[in-house]
Amino acid sequence: MNDPDWAAKNRRASYNMMPRVENWTAAYKLSQEEARDIAVTYVLNNYLTLEKPVTFGQDGAPTYPKVGERARLKLDNIGGVRFVPDSKAAAGWTMTGAMDLRTAVLAVRLGIYLREESKWGVSTIYWGGMGVGRDENDRHGKGLAIDFHGALTNFGKFDVAANWGQQPITLPNGKTAKAWPLNVMPYFRLDVDTPAGGFFYAVYHFLAGEASDNGTNKESSIGDRSQILCPDTPDPGLRMYHQDHIHCEVASS
């Protein structure tokens, strides 16, 4: 068992196996080494393409990407889904900006879940802020966050702005409003039994299990305080900027 070639071959071969559910770690809790190893596995299984080919050293460990190294992701296949930029800053891009590999794992898992592991059959995700932010030091510029703007599904297109943020809110008193009054704590304004309501509910709860949420073991729901931001986020100052997308992140800095 001390044969270095044998160990190297085994290490190299281990990257061909997709991660198993029984040793699942939420994307935001992964170490940089774990995230790098999972990202390499996704590349070898055609769930992800990085800006450069993955390479391996003599010991069977990847030499690209290195642990802690950020990478640009090709947009035509992230977890089997086409990621289409929905922002002026990224219009025409074929790759994301440089992404932390924990965020890359989050994006691949979101794609696999929405395309293969749920009824939604998502083919396209519209995104913003993947490796591009207002400046290079914010969480989007550092590749730590994703803005989810909408998706093409088996049930049609769902757009966070049109099908959520611009939808009327039924208040506790039965009246409707266009925006949350400051004295009302928000809740999910959509009916989960409608297609759009069910879809955004599924996306939110998937993200609550994989992305940085509320710092507790109890997963948030839509309307609760969370690092996941959406049209029904409780903080009014944050809410006004999240009427057209769901923000999620693996770390804030």
Ligand SMILES: [Zn+2]
């Ligand atoms: Zn964001």
